[in-house]
Amino acid sequence: MEVYRALGLLIEAPAEGHRTVAAALDLPPVPDGAIHGTEVAFQRYPYASVYLGEEGKLGGEARHRIAGFWTALGMEPPNEPDHLSTLLSLLTSLDEAASRGADGAEAALLRQARTTLAWEHLHAWCVPYLQCFRSSPSSYYRAWADLTRRAIREALPTALPGRLPGALIAAAEHSLTDPRTDGRSGGFVPRLLAPVRSGVVFLRSDLADLADAVGLAMRAGERAYALSWFLGQDPAGTLQWLGGFAERWARGLEDECESSDAVVAWWAERARGTASLLADLAEDVEAGSLVGES
Structure with missing residues:
Protein backbone atom coordinates (compact mmCIF):
# COMPACT_ATOMS: atom_id res chain seq x y z
CA MET A 1 0.00 0.00 0.00
CA ILE A 169 16.57 -12.83 20.98
CA ALA A 170 20.17 -11.64 20.64
CA ALA A 171 19.50 -8.87 23.17
CA ALA A 172 19.14 -11.47 25.93
CA GLU A 173 22.93 -11.24 26.21
CA HIS A 174 22.84 -7.46 26.54
CA SER A 175 20.48 -6.70 29.39
CA LEU A 176 20.94 -3.87 31.87
CA THR A 177 23.02 -5.36 34.68
CA ASP A 178 23.24 -4.27 38.31
CA PRO A 179 26.30 -2.00 38.67
CA ARG A 180 26.76 -3.22 42.26
CA THR A 181 27.42 -6.79 41.19
CA ASP A 182 28.43 -6.95 37.53
CA GLY A 183 32.09 -6.23 38.20
CA ARG A 184 32.33 -3.44 35.63
CA SER A 185 33.93 -0.08 36.28
CA GLY A 186 31.49 2.58 35.14
CA GLY A 187 29.42 2.33 31.99
CA PHE A 188 26.03 2.08 33.69
CA VAL A 189 24.69 5.32 32.21
CA PRO A 190 25.43 4.46 28.55
CA ARG A 191 23.86 1.04 29.07
CA LEU A 192 20.78 2.61 30.64
CA LEU A 193 20.44 4.90 27.63
CA ALA A 194 20.60 1.98 25.14
CA PRO A 195 16.90 1.10 24.57
CA VAL A 196 17.43 -2.59 23.86
CA ARG A 197 19.25 -2.97 27.20
CA SER A 198 16.88 -0.97 29.41
CA GLY A 199 13.65 -1.37 27.46
CA VAL A 200 13.15 2.39 27.74
CA VAL A 201 13.78 5.39 25.49
CA PHE A 202 15.05 8.31 27.57
CA LEU A 203 14.86 11.43 25.40
CA ARG A 204 16.76 14.62 26.09
CA SER A 205 13.41 16.30 26.79
CA ASP A 206 12.75 13.61 29.42
CA LEU A 207 16.03 14.50 31.11
CA ALA A 208 14.91 18.13 31.12
CA ASP A 209 11.80 16.99 33.02
CA LEU A 210 14.09 15.09 35.38
CA ALA A 211 16.14 18.23 35.97
CA ASP A 212 12.99 20.15 36.90
CA ALA A 213 11.82 17.35 39.20
CA VAL A 214 15.05 17.20 41.21
CA GLY A 215 15.70 20.94 41.12
CA LEU A 216 18.86 20.90 39.02
CA ALA A 217 19.83 22.79 35.90
CA MET A 218 19.78 20.87 32.63
CA ARG A 219 23.30 20.37 31.34
CA ALA A 220 24.40 21.00 27.78
CA GLY A 221 26.02 18.16 25.87
CA GLU A 222 25.29 14.46 25.43
CA ARG A 223 22.52 12.76 27.41
CA ALA A 224 25.06 10.51 29.11
CA TYR A 225 26.99 13.53 30.37
CA ALA A 226 23.85 15.24 31.68
CA LEU A 227 22.54 12.10 33.36
CA SER A 228 25.91 11.33 34.96
CA TRP A 229 25.97 14.85 36.36
CA PHE A 230 22.45 14.47 37.82
CA LEU A 231 23.46 11.19 39.44
CA GLY A 232 26.50 12.83 40.95
CA GLN A 233 24.46 15.71 42.39
CA ASP A 234 21.35 13.88 43.58
CA PRO A 235 21.69 10.11 43.08
CA ALA A 236 18.64 9.06 45.10
CA GLY A 237 16.28 11.62 43.57
CA THR A 238 17.55 10.94 40.07
CA LEU A 239 17.24 7.17 40.41
CA GLN A 240 13.75 7.44 41.88
CA TRP A 241 12.60 9.61 38.99
CA LEU A 242 14.17 7.31 36.40
CA GLY A 243 12.55 4.26 37.99
CA GLY A 244 9.14 5.91 37.97
CA PHE A 245 9.60 6.90 34.35
CA ALA A 246 10.54 3.32 33.38
CA GLU A 247 7.45 1.95 35.11
CA ARG A 248 5.19 4.48 33.37
CA TRP A 249 6.89 3.64 30.08
CA ALA A 250 6.06 -0.06 30.51
CA ARG A 251 2.43 0.73 31.27
CA GLY A 252 2.24 3.01 28.25
CA LEU A 253 3.47 0.26 25.95
CA GLU A 254 0.85 -2.15 27.22
CA ASP A 255 -1.94 0.43 26.98
CA GLU A 256 -1.17 1.24 23.35
CA CYS A 257 -0.68 -2.28 21.96
CA GLU A 258 -2.20 -5.74 21.91
CA SER A 259 -1.51 -7.65 25.13
CA SER A 260 -0.90 -10.85 23.14
CA ASP A 261 1.94 -9.25 21.18
CA ALA A 262 5.22 -10.91 22.19
CA VAL A 263 7.27 -7.91 21.04
CA VAL A 264 5.31 -5.50 23.22
CA ALA A 265 5.54 -7.94 26.14
CA TRP A 266 9.31 -8.18 25.67
CA TRP A 267 9.83 -4.41 25.76
CA ALA A 268 7.45 -3.94 28.70
CA GLU A 269 9.12 -6.72 30.70
CA ARG A 270 12.56 -5.27 30.08
CA ALA A 271 11.36 -1.80 31.10
CA ARG A 272 9.86 -3.18 34.31
CA GLY A 273 13.13 -4.92 35.12
CA THR A 274 14.88 -1.58 34.70
CA ALA A 275 12.31 0.14 36.91
CA SER A 276 12.87 -2.44 39.64
CA LEU A 277 16.65 -2.13 39.43
CA LEU A 278 16.52 1.66 39.59
CA ALA A 279 14.23 1.52 42.62
CA ASP A 280 16.66 -0.83 44.38
CA LEU A 281 19.60 1.41 43.54
CA ALA A 282 17.76 4.44 44.87
CA GLU A 283 17.45 2.70 48.23
CA ASP A 284 21.13 1.84 48.34
CA VAL A 285 23.12 4.68 49.84
CA GLU A 286 26.19 3.52 47.97
CA ALA A 287 24.51 3.35 44.57
CA GLY A 288 25.27 6.95 43.66
CA SER A 289 29.01 6.51 43.37
CA LEU A 290 28.51 3.35 41.34
CA VAL A 291 26.03 4.62 38.78
CA GLY A 292 27.36 8.13 38.55
CA GLU A 293 30.32 6.95 36.52
CA SER A 294 29.88 7.04 32.77
Missing part, protein backbone atom coordinates in the same frame (compact mmCIF):
# COMPACT_ATOMS: atom_id res chain seq x y z
CA GLU A 2 1.24 3.48 -0.88
CA VAL A 3 0.37 4.63 2.65
CA TYR A 4 3.55 3.02 3.99
CA ARG A 5 5.74 5.00 1.63
CA ALA A 6 3.81 8.16 2.50
CA LEU A 7 4.29 7.63 6.24
CA GLY A 8 7.99 7.08 5.72
CA LEU A 9 8.26 10.27 3.72
CA LEU A 10 6.62 12.30 6.47
CA ILE A 11 9.21 11.44 9.14
CA GLU A 12 11.87 13.10 7.01
CA ALA A 13 12.59 16.84 7.16
CA PRO A 14 9.60 18.81 5.80
CA ALA A 15 9.85 19.44 2.07
CA GLU A 16 7.71 20.44 -0.87
CA GLY A 17 4.81 18.05 -1.23
CA HIS A 18 4.64 17.00 2.42
CA ARG A 19 1.57 19.14 3.08
CA THR A 20 -0.35 17.41 0.29
CA VAL A 21 0.64 13.95 1.55
CA ALA A 22 -0.22 14.81 5.17
CA ALA A 23 -3.61 16.19 4.16
CA ALA A 24 -4.36 13.01 2.20
CA LEU A 25 -3.72 11.03 5.40
CA ASP A 26 -5.89 13.41 7.47
CA LEU A 27 -2.92 14.48 9.57
CA PRO A 28 -2.59 17.92 11.19
CA PRO A 29 -0.65 20.62 9.32
CA VAL A 30 3.01 19.80 8.71
CA PRO A 31 5.28 21.72 11.12
CA ASP A 32 8.34 23.63 10.00
CA GLY A 33 11.89 22.35 9.87
CA ALA A 34 12.76 23.74 13.29
CA ILE A 35 10.10 21.62 14.97
CA HIS A 36 11.22 18.57 13.00
CA GLY A 37 14.73 19.21 14.26
CA THR A 38 13.63 19.49 17.88
CA GLU A 39 11.15 16.61 17.85
CA VAL A 40 12.76 14.14 15.44
CA ALA A 41 16.23 14.87 14.10
CA PHE A 42 17.87 15.65 17.44
CA GLN A 43 16.25 13.11 19.73
CA ARG A 44 13.78 10.68 18.10
CA TYR A 45 16.15 9.08 15.63
CA PRO A 46 14.27 7.00 12.99
CA TYR A 47 16.89 4.27 12.71
CA ALA A 48 16.46 0.67 13.83
CA SER A 49 20.07 0.39 15.00
CA VAL A 50 19.54 3.04 17.70
CA TYR A 51 16.83 0.91 19.34
CA LEU A 52 18.12 -2.59 18.60
CA GLY A 53 21.88 -2.06 18.94
CA GLU A 54 23.58 -2.90 22.23
CA GLU A 55 25.27 0.52 22.29
CA GLY A 56 22.11 2.45 21.42
CA LYS A 57 23.89 4.16 18.54
CA LEU A 58 23.73 4.24 14.75
CA GLY A 59 25.27 1.36 12.84
CA GLY A 60 26.76 -1.78 14.31
CA GLU A 61 25.40 -5.31 14.18
CA ALA A 62 21.77 -4.14 14.18
CA ARG A 63 22.30 -2.23 10.94
CA HIS A 64 24.30 -5.10 9.42
CA ARG A 65 21.45 -7.49 10.18
CA ILE A 66 18.99 -5.33 8.25
CA ALA A 67 21.46 -4.79 5.40
CA GLY A 68 21.67 -8.56 5.16
CA PHE A 69 17.91 -8.71 4.67
CA TRP A 70 18.20 -6.37 1.69
CA THR A 71 20.94 -8.57 0.27
CA ALA A 72 18.82 -11.70 0.77
CA LEU A 73 16.14 -10.06 -1.36
CA GLY A 74 18.70 -9.66 -4.14
CA MET A 75 18.91 -5.89 -3.64
CA GLU A 76 21.84 -3.60 -2.98
CA PRO A 77 21.48 -2.24 0.58
CA PRO A 78 21.01 1.55 0.56
CA ASN A 79 23.32 3.84 2.52
CA GLU A 80 20.88 3.82 5.44
CA PRO A 81 19.26 0.39 5.27
CA ASP A 82 17.72 0.74 8.74
CA HIS A 83 16.04 4.14 8.28
CA LEU A 84 12.29 3.98 8.87
CA SER A 85 11.48 5.75 5.61
CA THR A 86 13.63 3.28 3.67
CA LEU A 87 12.04 0.25 5.34
CA LEU A 88 8.48 1.49 4.82
CA SER A 89 9.27 2.16 1.18
CA LEU A 90 10.58 -1.40 0.87
CA LEU A 91 7.33 -2.69 2.36
CA THR A 92 5.44 -0.81 -0.35
CA SER A 93 7.73 -2.27 -3.02
CA LEU A 94 7.01 -5.80 -1.81
CA ASP A 95 3.28 -5.12 -1.94
CA GLU A 96 3.64 -3.73 -5.46
CA ALA A 97 5.54 -6.82 -6.57
CA ALA A 98 2.82 -9.07 -5.14
CA SER A 99 0.09 -7.05 -6.86
CA ARG A 100 1.65 -7.69 -10.26
CA GLY A 101 0.29 -11.22 -10.15
CA ALA A 102 3.13 -13.30 -8.76
CA ASP A 103 2.11 -16.89 -8.20
CA GLY A 104 3.48 -20.14 -6.90
CA ALA A 105 6.94 -20.02 -5.35
CA GLU A 106 7.42 -16.32 -6.08
CA ALA A 107 4.20 -15.37 -4.31
CA ALA A 108 5.18 -17.47 -1.28
CA LEU A 109 8.60 -15.82 -1.15
CA LEU A 110 7.05 -12.35 -1.32
CA ARG A 111 4.66 -13.18 1.53
CA GLN A 112 7.51 -14.49 3.65
CA ALA A 113 9.67 -11.47 2.88
CA ARG A 114 6.84 -9.12 3.83
CA THR A 115 6.25 -10.92 7.12
CA THR A 116 9.95 -10.88 7.93
CA LEU A 117 10.26 -7.18 7.14
CA ALA A 118 7.20 -6.23 9.18
CA TRP A 119 7.99 -8.42 12.21
CA GLU A 120 11.79 -8.54 12.36
CA HIS A 121 12.82 -5.18 10.97
CA LEU A 122 9.92 -2.81 11.69
CA HIS A 123 7.73 -3.95 14.57
CA ALA A 124 10.73 -5.09 16.64
CA TRP A 125 11.90 -1.50 17.17
CA CYS A 126 8.94 0.66 16.17
CA VAL A 127 7.17 -0.41 19.37
CA PRO A 128 9.46 1.75 21.53
CA TYR A 129 10.23 4.27 18.79
CA LEU A 130 6.62 5.25 18.17
CA GLN A 131 5.90 5.17 21.90
CA CYS A 132 8.31 8.04 22.51
CA PHE A 133 6.16 10.36 20.38
CA ARG A 134 3.45 10.28 23.03
CA SER A 135 5.37 12.99 24.88
CA SER A 136 5.82 15.21 21.82
CA PRO A 137 4.15 18.62 22.05
CA SER A 138 3.54 18.43 18.28
CA SER A 139 0.04 17.19 17.42
CA TYR A 140 1.32 16.39 13.93
CA TYR A 141 4.02 14.00 15.10
CA ARG A 142 1.74 12.41 17.70
CA ALA A 143 -0.87 11.76 15.01
CA TRP A 144 1.79 10.52 12.58
CA ALA A 145 3.08 8.04 15.19
CA ASP A 146 -0.43 6.75 15.94
CA LEU A 147 -1.14 6.21 12.24
CA THR A 148 2.23 4.56 11.64
CA ARG A 149 1.71 2.24 14.61
CA ARG A 150 -1.64 1.11 13.20
CA ALA A 151 -0.21 0.70 9.70
CA ILE A 152 2.66 -1.49 10.88
CA ARG A 153 0.29 -3.57 12.98
CA GLU A 154 -1.90 -4.11 9.91
CA ALA A 155 1.19 -5.23 7.98
CA LEU A 156 1.72 -8.08 10.43
CA PRO A 157 0.15 -11.46 9.68
CA THR A 158 -3.07 -12.32 11.51
CA ALA A 159 -1.25 -15.14 13.27
CA LEU A 160 1.86 -13.51 14.71
CA PRO A 161 5.14 -15.43 14.38
CA GLY A 162 5.77 -17.86 17.22
CA ARG A 163 9.24 -16.52 17.97
CA LEU A 164 10.65 -13.14 18.87
CA PRO A 165 12.50 -11.12 16.24
CA GLY A 166 16.15 -12.14 16.01
CA ALA A 167 17.41 -8.81 17.35
CA LEU A 168 15.40 -9.24 20.56
Whole structure:
Protein backbone atom coordinates (compact mmCIF):
# COMPACT_ATOMS: atom_id res chain seq x y z
CA MET A 1 0.00 0.00 0.00
CA GLU A 2 1.24 3.48 -0.88
CA VAL A 3 0.37 4.63 2.65
CA TYR A 4 3.55 3.02 3.99
CA ARG A 5 5.74 5.00 1.63
CA ALA A 6 3.81 8.16 2.50
CA LEU A 7 4.29 7.63 6.24
CA GLY A 8 7.99 7.08 5.72
CA LEU A 9 8.26 10.27 3.72
CA LEU A 10 6.62 12.30 6.47
CA ILE A 11 9.21 11.44 9.14
CA GLU A 12 11.87 13.10 7.01
CA ALA A 13 12.59 16.84 7.16
CA PRO A 14 9.60 18.81 5.80
CA ALA A 15 9.85 19.44 2.07
CA GLU A 16 7.71 20.44 -0.87
CA GLY A 17 4.81 18.05 -1.23
CA HIS A 18 4.64 17.00 2.42
CA ARG A 19 1.57 19.14 3.08
CA THR A 20 -0.35 17.41 0.29
CA VAL A 21 0.64 13.95 1.55
CA ALA A 22 -0.22 14.81 5.17
CA ALA A 23 -3.61 16.19 4.16
CA ALA A 24 -4.36 13.01 2.20
CA LEU A 25 -3.72 11.03 5.40
CA ASP A 26 -5.89 13.41 7.47
CA LEU A 27 -2.92 14.48 9.57
CA PRO A 28 -2.59 17.92 11.19
CA PRO A 29 -0.65 20.62 9.32
CA VAL A 30 3.01 19.80 8.71
CA PRO A 31 5.28 21.72 11.12
CA ASP A 32 8.34 23.63 10.00
CA GLY A 33 11.89 22.35 9.87
CA ALA A 34 12.76 23.74 13.29
CA ILE A 35 10.10 21.62 14.97
CA HIS A 36 11.22 18.57 13.00
CA GLY A 37 14.73 19.21 14.26
CA THR A 38 13.63 19.49 17.88
CA GLU A 39 11.15 16.61 17.85
CA VAL A 40 12.76 14.14 15.44
CA ALA A 41 16.23 14.87 14.10
CA PHE A 42 17.87 15.65 17.44
CA GLN A 43 16.25 13.11 19.73
CA ARG A 44 13.78 10.68 18.10
CA TYR A 45 16.15 9.08 15.63
CA PRO A 46 14.27 7.00 12.99
CA TYR A 47 16.89 4.27 12.71
CA ALA A 48 16.46 0.67 13.83
CA SER A 49 20.07 0.39 15.00
CA VAL A 50 19.54 3.04 17.70
CA TYR A 51 16.83 0.91 19.34
CA LEU A 52 18.12 -2.59 18.60
CA GLY A 53 21.88 -2.06 18.94
CA GLU A 54 23.58 -2.90 22.23
CA GLU A 55 25.27 0.52 22.29
CA GLY A 56 22.11 2.45 21.42
CA LYS A 57 23.89 4.16 18.54
CA LEU A 58 23.73 4.24 14.75
CA GLY A 59 25.27 1.36 12.84
CA GLY A 60 26.76 -1.78 14.31
CA GLU A 61 25.40 -5.31 14.18
CA ALA A 62 21.77 -4.14 14.18
CA ARG A 63 22.30 -2.23 10.94
CA HIS A 64 24.30 -5.10 9.42
CA ARG A 65 21.45 -7.49 10.18
CA ILE A 66 18.99 -5.33 8.25
CA ALA A 67 21.46 -4.79 5.40
CA GLY A 68 21.67 -8.56 5.16
CA PHE A 69 17.91 -8.71 4.67
CA TRP A 70 18.20 -6.37 1.69
CA THR A 71 20.94 -8.57 0.27
CA ALA A 72 18.82 -11.70 0.77
CA LEU A 73 16.14 -10.06 -1.36
CA GLY A 74 18.70 -9.66 -4.14
CA MET A 75 18.91 -5.89 -3.64
CA GLU A 76 21.84 -3.60 -2.98
CA PRO A 77 21.48 -2.24 0.58
CA PRO A 78 21.01 1.55 0.56
CA ASN A 79 23.32 3.84 2.52
CA GLU A 80 20.88 3.82 5.44
CA PRO A 81 19.26 0.39 5.27
CA ASP A 82 17.72 0.74 8.74
CA HIS A 83 16.04 4.14 8.28
CA LEU A 84 12.29 3.98 8.87
CA SER A 85 11.48 5.75 5.61
CA THR A 86 13.63 3.28 3.67
CA LEU A 87 12.04 0.25 5.34
CA LEU A 88 8.48 1.49 4.82
CA SER A 89 9.27 2.16 1.18
CA LEU A 90 10.58 -1.40 0.87
CA LEU A 91 7.33 -2.69 2.36
CA THR A 92 5.44 -0.81 -0.35
CA SER A 93 7.73 -2.27 -3.02
CA LEU A 94 7.01 -5.80 -1.81
CA ASP A 95 3.28 -5.12 -1.94
CA GLU A 96 3.64 -3.73 -5.46
CA ALA A 97 5.54 -6.82 -6.57
CA ALA A 98 2.82 -9.07 -5.14
CA SER A 99 0.09 -7.05 -6.86
CA ARG A 100 1.65 -7.69 -10.26
CA GLY A 101 0.29 -11.22 -10.15
CA ALA A 102 3.13 -13.30 -8.76
CA ASP A 103 2.11 -16.89 -8.20
CA GLY A 104 3.48 -20.14 -6.90
CA ALA A 105 6.94 -20.02 -5.35
CA GLU A 106 7.42 -16.32 -6.08
CA ALA A 107 4.20 -15.37 -4.31
CA ALA A 108 5.18 -17.47 -1.28
CA LEU A 109 8.60 -15.82 -1.15
CA LEU A 110 7.05 -12.35 -1.32
CA ARG A 111 4.66 -13.18 1.53
CA GLN A 112 7.51 -14.49 3.65
CA ALA A 113 9.67 -11.47 2.88
CA ARG A 114 6.84 -9.12 3.83
CA THR A 115 6.25 -10.92 7.12
CA THR A 116 9.95 -10.88 7.93
CA LEU A 117 10.26 -7.18 7.14
CA ALA A 118 7.20 -6.23 9.18
CA TRP A 119 7.99 -8.42 12.21
CA GLU A 120 11.79 -8.54 12.36
CA HIS A 121 12.82 -5.18 10.97
CA LEU A 122 9.92 -2.81 11.69
CA HIS A 123 7.73 -3.95 14.57
CA ALA A 124 10.73 -5.09 16.64
CA TRP A 125 11.90 -1.50 17.17
CA CYS A 126 8.94 0.66 16.17
CA VAL A 127 7.17 -0.41 19.37
CA PRO A 128 9.46 1.75 21.53
CA TYR A 129 10.23 4.27 18.79
CA LEU A 130 6.62 5.25 18.17
CA GLN A 131 5.90 5.17 21.90
CA CYS A 132 8.31 8.04 22.51
CA PHE A 133 6.16 10.36 20.38
CA ARG A 134 3.45 10.28 23.03
CA SER A 135 5.37 12.99 24.88
CA SER A 136 5.82 15.21 21.82
CA PRO A 137 4.15 18.62 22.05
CA SER A 138 3.54 18.43 18.28
CA SER A 139 0.04 17.19 17.42
CA TYR A 140 1.32 16.39 13.93
CA TYR A 141 4.02 14.00 15.10
CA ARG A 142 1.74 12.41 17.70
CA ALA A 143 -0.87 11.76 15.01
CA TRP A 144 1.79 10.52 12.58
CA ALA A 145 3.08 8.04 15.19
CA ASP A 146 -0.43 6.75 15.94
CA LEU A 147 -1.14 6.21 12.24
CA THR A 148 2.23 4.56 11.64
CA ARG A 149 1.71 2.24 14.61
CA ARG A 150 -1.64 1.11 13.20
CA ALA A 151 -0.21 0.70 9.70
CA ILE A 152 2.66 -1.49 10.88
CA ARG A 153 0.29 -3.57 12.98
CA GLU A 154 -1.90 -4.11 9.91
CA ALA A 155 1.19 -5.23 7.98
CA LEU A 156 1.72 -8.08 10.43
CA PRO A 157 0.15 -11.46 9.68
CA THR A 158 -3.07 -12.32 11.51
CA ALA A 159 -1.25 -15.14 13.27
CA LEU A 160 1.86 -13.51 14.71
CA PRO A 161 5.14 -15.43 14.38
CA GLY A 162 5.77 -17.86 17.22
CA ARG A 163 9.24 -16.52 17.97
CA LEU A 164 10.65 -13.14 18.87
CA PRO A 165 12.50 -11.12 16.24
CA GLY A 166 16.15 -12.14 16.01
CA ALA A 167 17.41 -8.81 17.35
CA LEU A 168 15.40 -9.24 20.56
CA ILE A 169 16.57 -12.83 20.98
CA ALA A 170 20.17 -11.64 20.64
CA ALA A 171 19.50 -8.87 23.17
CA ALA A 172 19.14 -11.47 25.93
CA GLU A 173 22.93 -11.24 26.21
CA HIS A 174 22.84 -7.46 26.54
CA SER A 175 20.48 -6.70 29.39
CA LEU A 176 20.94 -3.87 31.87
CA THR A 177 23.02 -5.36 34.68
CA ASP A 178 23.24 -4.27 38.31
CA PRO A 179 26.30 -2.00 38.67
CA ARG A 180 26.76 -3.22 42.26
CA THR A 181 27.42 -6.79 41.19
CA ASP A 182 28.43 -6.95 37.53
CA GLY A 183 32.09 -6.23 38.20
CA ARG A 184 32.33 -3.44 35.63
CA SER A 185 33.93 -0.08 36.28
CA GLY A 186 31.49 2.58 35.14
CA GLY A 187 29.42 2.33 31.99
CA PHE A 188 26.03 2.08 33.69
CA VAL A 189 24.69 5.32 32.21
CA PRO A 190 25.43 4.46 28.55
CA ARG A 191 23.86 1.04 29.07
CA LEU A 192 20.78 2.61 30.64
CA LEU A 193 20.44 4.90 27.63
CA ALA A 194 20.60 1.98 25.14
CA PRO A 195 16.90 1.10 24.57
CA VAL A 196 17.43 -2.59 23.86
CA ARG A 197 19.25 -2.97 27.20
CA SER A 198 16.88 -0.97 29.41
CA GLY A 199 13.65 -1.37 27.46
CA VAL A 200 13.15 2.39 27.74
CA VAL A 201 13.78 5.39 25.49
CA PHE A 202 15.05 8.31 27.57
CA LEU A 203 14.86 11.43 25.40
CA ARG A 204 16.76 14.62 26.09
CA SER A 205 13.41 16.30 26.79
CA ASP A 206 12.75 13.61 29.42
CA LEU A 207 16.03 14.50 31.11
CA ALA A 208 14.91 18.13 31.12
CA ASP A 209 11.80 16.99 33.02
CA LEU A 210 14.09 15.09 35.38
CA ALA A 211 16.14 18.23 35.97
CA ASP A 212 12.99 20.15 36.90
CA ALA A 213 11.82 17.35 39.20
CA VAL A 214 15.05 17.20 41.21
CA GLY A 215 15.70 20.94 41.12
CA LEU A 216 18.86 20.90 39.02
CA ALA A 217 19.83 22.79 35.90
CA MET A 218 19.78 20.87 32.63
CA ARG A 219 23.30 20.37 31.34
CA ALA A 220 24.40 21.00 27.78
CA GLY A 221 26.02 18.16 25.87
CA GLU A 222 25.29 14.46 25.43
CA ARG A 223 22.52 12.76 27.41
CA ALA A 224 25.06 10.51 29.11
CA TYR A 225 26.99 13.53 30.37
CA ALA A 226 23.85 15.24 31.68
CA LEU A 227 22.54 12.10 33.36
CA SER A 228 25.91 11.33 34.96
CA TRP A 229 25.97 14.85 36.36
CA PHE A 230 22.45 14.47 37.82
CA LEU A 231 23.46 11.19 39.44
CA GLY A 232 26.50 12.83 40.95
CA GLN A 233 24.46 15.71 42.39
CA ASP A 234 21.35 13.88 43.58
CA PRO A 235 21.69 10.11 43.08
CA ALA A 236 18.64 9.06 45.10
CA GLY A 237 16.28 11.62 43.57
CA THR A 238 17.55 10.94 40.07
CA LEU A 239 17.24 7.17 40.41
CA GLN A 240 13.75 7.44 41.88
CA TRP A 241 12.60 9.61 38.99
CA LEU A 242 14.17 7.31 36.40
CA GLY A 243 12.55 4.26 37.99
CA GLY A 244 9.14 5.91 37.97
CA PHE A 245 9.60 6.90 34.35
CA ALA A 246 10.54 3.32 33.38
CA GLU A 247 7.45 1.95 35.11
CA ARG A 248 5.19 4.48 33.37
CA TRP A 249 6.89 3.64 30.08
CA ALA A 250 6.06 -0.06 30.51
CA ARG A 251 2.43 0.73 31.27
CA GLY A 252 2.24 3.01 28.25
CA LEU A 253 3.47 0.26 25.95
CA GLU A 254 0.85 -2.15 27.22
CA ASP A 255 -1.94 0.43 26.98
CA GLU A 256 -1.17 1.24 23.35
CA CYS A 257 -0.68 -2.28 21.96
CA GLU A 258 -2.20 -5.74 21.91
CA SER A 259 -1.51 -7.65 25.13
CA SER A 260 -0.90 -10.85 23.14
CA ASP A 261 1.94 -9.25 21.18
CA ALA A 262 5.22 -10.91 22.19
CA VAL A 263 7.27 -7.91 21.04
CA VAL A 264 5.31 -5.50 23.22
CA ALA A 265 5.54 -7.94 26.14
CA TRP A 266 9.31 -8.18 25.67
CA TRP A 267 9.83 -4.41 25.76
CA ALA A 268 7.45 -3.94 28.70
CA GLU A 269 9.12 -6.72 30.70
CA ARG A 270 12.56 -5.27 30.08
CA ALA A 271 11.36 -1.80 31.10
CA ARG A 272 9.86 -3.18 34.31
CA GLY A 273 13.13 -4.92 35.12
CA THR A 274 14.88 -1.58 34.70
CA ALA A 275 12.31 0.14 36.91
CA SER A 276 12.87 -2.44 39.64
CA LEU A 277 16.65 -2.13 39.43
CA LEU A 278 16.52 1.66 39.59
CA ALA A 279 14.23 1.52 42.62
CA ASP A 280 16.66 -0.83 44.38
CA LEU A 281 19.60 1.41 43.54
CA ALA A 282 17.76 4.44 44.87
CA GLU A 283 17.45 2.70 48.23
CA ASP A 284 21.13 1.84 48.34
CA VAL A 285 23.12 4.68 49.84
CA GLU A 286 26.19 3.52 47.97
CA ALA A 287 24.51 3.35 44.57
CA GLY A 288 25.27 6.95 43.66
CA SER A 289 29.01 6.51 43.37
CA LEU A 290 28.51 3.35 41.34
CA VAL A 291 26.03 4.62 38.78
CA GLY A 292 27.36 8.13 38.55
CA GLU A 293 30.32 6.95 36.52
CA SER A 294 29.88 7.04 32.77
